[in-house]
Amino acid sequence: MYAKLHKIRNVMLSFFALILLIVLPTMASAEELESHLDDALNVRSDKVWTITFNKPIDPASANSDSIYVLNSSGEKKNGAITVSSNRKSVLVAPPLQGYTNAETYTLHMTRDIKDEKGESLSSYTYKKFTIGSSASGTYDIVSILSNGTTNLVKSYAKFEEAVTNLKADQAIQYNGAFIKIPSGLVVTKGTASSVLTNIYSDKQLTKAVTYVPANTELLYIDSTDTYVEVNVADKNLYIKHENSNLLPWNAVKGRSYYSVSNGQLVHSIYSPNTGSYASYQVGNAPNFMSSGQTYFSVDGAHFTNATGQEVGTSYPYFQYLSARSKTNYSAAEIDAYIMSMLQKLESDYPSIPMYQQAAQKSKLIGLGSYLKQVEATYHINALHILALAQHESAYGLSDRAQQYNNLFGLYVTDNNPLAKNFITVEQNINELINAFLNKNYLPPNAGYANGSVFGNKAIGLNVRYASDPYWGAKAAGHMYRIDQTMGGKDSATPYKIGITTTSGLNVRTGPGTNYAVAYKYSNAGMPVTILDDNLPASDWIKVISDSTSYDEVYIHRSYVQMLPVK
Template sequence: MPENGVVLKQGKVIAMSAGIAVLNKPISYEITCTDKMPLAKNTELEYVKSDGSKITVKIGDRTGTLSIVDIILIPALSELDRSYYEVVNSKLVFKIYSHTNGSFEGENVIGVAPDFMKADTKYFSTDGITFTTRDGKKVGKAYNYYQFLPLRTKTAYTAKEIDAYIARELKDREAKGSSGDTETYGYGAVLGSKEVGMNVKYAADTNWGAKAAAHYYAFEKESGFKDAKQNYKIGFTNDSDYLYLRVRIGPSTSFDELYNYKRFNLPVLVYGEENGWYKITSDKLHDKAVYIRGDYITLQETTK
């Protein structure tokens, strides 16, 4: 197919050279032969290819096949609106588009923009990690601190400070006549996206993790960025060939295994190193440090 090519059937796009696929109904998207994740109506997926009836799509690194009747194909260079990210005053703003309502649902400021992004430019992502231009050209990867910070970190705020902020926000929303909706499922104890974290299976809304991160960032901005200043180190398990990655109670193989990770690319909070082993916060109830061999963890810089 030529660049920017489109195939129509009875006025409907059934194949194209590049673009996105938008769900027109909720579905269960197969992750493995034994596991699925929910995806809501209006979810935007990366288009891969089409045979006219079956559409191959991606969300993050997960490739799947959907029926043409369940989606709407939007060519990359189409002037139709879609969700996008932009830089405003050095901050990363996520604007979410509802294809059902034909309008944007508001702005979510989720933190400081990555260095590779420029103002007055729209960026696109189906997983909140890998960003592209509208025509699908990749421009960079970034992990937002508030979206991928492990939830087992200790906050610098008191319960009183958090409750006070929530009360102010609820009062403000009620005054505007609006209200908000009030197990990690094995994909990592971070808010995340459909690539990694609670958002993989906890919420059908692909943008749930980004929306929650926007609330966290707004609270931090008002309260002095105390959590951002703690300089937590975030790592990801990195060996796809090493199933059942062992987490031990000490920094060598002579120590007992406490639990294991059955998937790779899972986020962990790293707060020390001993003898080539990273000291991490346990994802299983345990009141002491646990350890993973250093070569099985990749430290990841984040944007705040």
């Protein structure tokens, strides 16, 4: 031991030493070409490594080239590299989806790490660690400090004991990870088998109703040692702990929000993985919102201010307009819009290769007539199809659109990016309609039926069609901008939008119980686009049919709640 310490003392005279906290001992001597620190077993999948130096380092030298984690295939798999404010510590975060169970990784620290004088680490250092689920631990009650860190209060062998002794402002950790917090957010993470997080309607986690990708922000409601309860699009549902990173409010560094810009509602989505925001335009801003203010919403309809106070409710019109509706625009007008948009992309982004010669190469060119034919034949709004194509294929300019005529990402999933080829874009559109929309999504009792609107993760196509929880809002945003660019015909005289309030609801062919049942809504909360709510039979309203067998159908007024739409 003395000899080893003597070597290190000599190294520190001309270089600087390194200590990896908790597990890693002091670094070996400079005479060794490579320093192999002891292996670690049963490491948690969300392990954050802390490296501490005996003097400040040059922050620029601590990066993904000098400190990194490799898997057994030699691929870099760590998350962010963060230098502490005193520049004596470096945190190596896990990848967003966590390390893979039973996989062996190697943490590498190269000689590229330098101190403030530019002197390098004495040796190349590495440490192997294996992820395992067998690591045992205690249920630790902790107090949460204002900076998001914690102090241990007391440990218990069982979760139930910890809960019994838990105070309202405290949290419970297991193996260093939160499993119960007073309040805050949950950020989803993938597993070794899938990048997706299944969302369940039951606490037993047996009835999956939808899914979201890793890095999705959800509002925390409650949790036990077996499940996490979260708010998904204004519904309380459940996910597994293995898919959850619980963040008390004090530990939240950023959060998705809504704001107003030039009268438009803008949604800015925060990425916990990168610490950055990406924004898109939803539609018209509600009247209760003001420029310069920040608003929050779990479903894009019910809004609170920064203090959590409710400020109003407003549903974006095109997000809840039935796909069975008809646009007021002609084929020629649609073609003119497509060409003008492509020319604008060319002009606005001349240095981006994708947009160069957009008006000559886009797969959307000349689709107006076919989209109107689809609308008449298959009862799907031409602008719904166009908006979806714009969103999924970058205006017909994406690689999948250009190479495979795939405008909608058909058969491309988060876990299996299949390169499905279509002979023509018309064949691709037919596949979307016949194999997806009119087969599984839009008919009222289809396998994935949740309403014939873009919607969100609780209503409409977005529930099962796409993992992105904001896919419906983004697609609707395209439809809104299409309409605005073309003159606003479709929003000039908008339909009223409603939502059903009971399960097992009979939808009839006429305004009375003496008329035949056209179909039945098994679940409550189905969106309806209203054609007439001022009928002679005043107890009934006429709505656009979700079934292609009818143009319009009737629902008793008492079972429909009108939605405030903007």
